[in-house]
Amino acid sequence: MKIAIFGGDGFVGWPTTLHLSDQGHEVHVLDNLSRRWIDAELGVQSLTPMDSIQERCRIWHDVTGRRIQFHLLDLAKEYERVKAWLGDVKPDVVIHFAEQRAAPYSMKTDRHKVYTVDNNIGATHNLLAALVETDIDAHVIHLGTMGVYGYSSVGAAIPEGYLDVKVQTLDGSMADQAILYPTKPGSVYHMTKSLDQILFQFYAQNDRLRITDLHQGIVWGTHTEQTRRHEQLINRFDYDGDYGTVLNRFLIQAAIGYPLTVHGTGGQTRAFIHIQDSVRCIELAMADAPKAGDRVRIFNQMTETHRVRDLAAMISRLTGAEVLNLPNPRKEAPENDLIVRNAQFLALGLNPTTLADGLLEEVVEVAKKYSYRIDRSRMPAVSAWTRDLADKVEHD
Template structure:
């Protein structure tokens, strides 16, 4: 589901190359949102028909595509799932940009209706058709929020002591508390609750991958032909921070940091994303409870990222008022051992792959619409006040940075 998108397209090719029989369901809404916003990928993205025909000519393998809106066309979705009877459904099909979800009521309502119904329709169809399907969902690290107050972020669950009348009465493992920072992140929290219920009630086997911000563009498979090239979004709605910095540096503009730049986030390279998804598929859970993995390989503050790109390209750095409502700075200590235990080989930012991104930005800079780089909406209509961080800083013991293969 969502196999035409930034993560879904290279994953579809990777799974097909690994001898899996892949079908894509995608209503091409991401391409339509580009039309609505007057934006487009920096890299020239071929039509889905051209992409699939090229893949067939290169690999000999057929990937079928069905244009179904999985949030609206329940019957078509359920019938197709019954016909194909897949072992696994990988679910990317959600509106995924936090800024877009904060643009106005139309986009807020669309994001909730689309994402919540998409997830619920898949769960409902699996139950209605009485199929044993492993659902792998792309969630986000953003569900945990960025106020970790000095403790490490575990993989989905935390153990809590229940205190009654001043005495500890029991210890329980519960879903990690959720602190969404946008309407988009709120829908990912609602997904978590639905997964909890459908696993408990119907024993659906579910893996929820709490993914960091994905960087990079191409993978081994999309490199095989220019028609297979992946998206590169640089605009203020869909372009993630690293892409925006790379675009600004390619154009000779300063790198613009929102707020202090102390906001720390988790990251993962697109090659690692597809590797994680394959590992989750090849090692399905038993279904006792929803399996949650943190899918990230390193953490960086926005300022660190800007300095990194600046060192690589010589670009200057500028600070702007932050349109978002978020702590001015935070630490982020993420536990993400499970996927590495299954065999993930982390790729880090300091490497040749980042230079490849710089050259993509330079190669296609003539396609860039400069007016779209800083078009993120404010999180609130009234002037945004910076939220003081409650975060205490503490020495990190288990950072990704020092556990990465450089």
């Protein structure tokens, strides 16, 4: 198949690109390289040394004989170029990763809020409008987030996107209705993914676009089967307070003797998935495309749930790292339970890689190998959700 990967230079985008190219698909990466610019803005770098996208594609060709084509294109800002490219190339599948993905970055200042909304909503809507205009019947696969649901399951499992409800009609009888699960985003970033859902719903219903939305949990790990094949194919790996995600951060902190930075009591329960499963899920979703006229297909892309303090305790046992409870810069429930359905991917053949599979040590090893690249001053999470929280974090 001919696959366009918008955002193919990012943390999930790059290993997905390699995975799908490895399977013999014709893969095109379209990216504005914004993630690299944000590194420059924040004054941080990936823990792993990352080559340019062009160099990565060259190495992949040397190693496998396969070609990945890179196109420098801004999905949110260059509508006409996007439309022309889609019209020329006519991909069978369009994978959309081209969004600003860090909640703390999206809450940093008003400018970061505006950028995140403009970029994420602009990118999604440009893609959908261009597909309609060019009359291309591509399967759109979007990387969404578990965070659209909020994190409290009121004792019931979170379903895969839709909630079956009963509503009372005017004559007093009860009617069945399936509605999008009510969103409760916890950051401007998560809010953009909630808004994306409405855009998808509209275009699936109005223009019969075929859309799959993957509600992904927190990704951990760094290597996949393909990124392991050559030192220069290595994936990016973030540790800083804005882009580093919790489990990877704890593993990196353990590797360099930095205390594990638990926000508050660490009572937050979240959904997790290993990067290898993340790319496999995209392959599975691709093979099971919705038909024109179907409602948006929504998968919960996660394999297990964990409480933050339990993860810290586990890593502390494994490595001897000290655990530090810090004031939480985020406005979020200090304690929550979370039960999530993920039956669709399991039914399609996903065989989950769990924390128990020994890959935690691999992440610590990678972190130790590149620890000389870490700037410890970039470790604290300082982007606060409100001014009050900013004061608390600052005065700690």
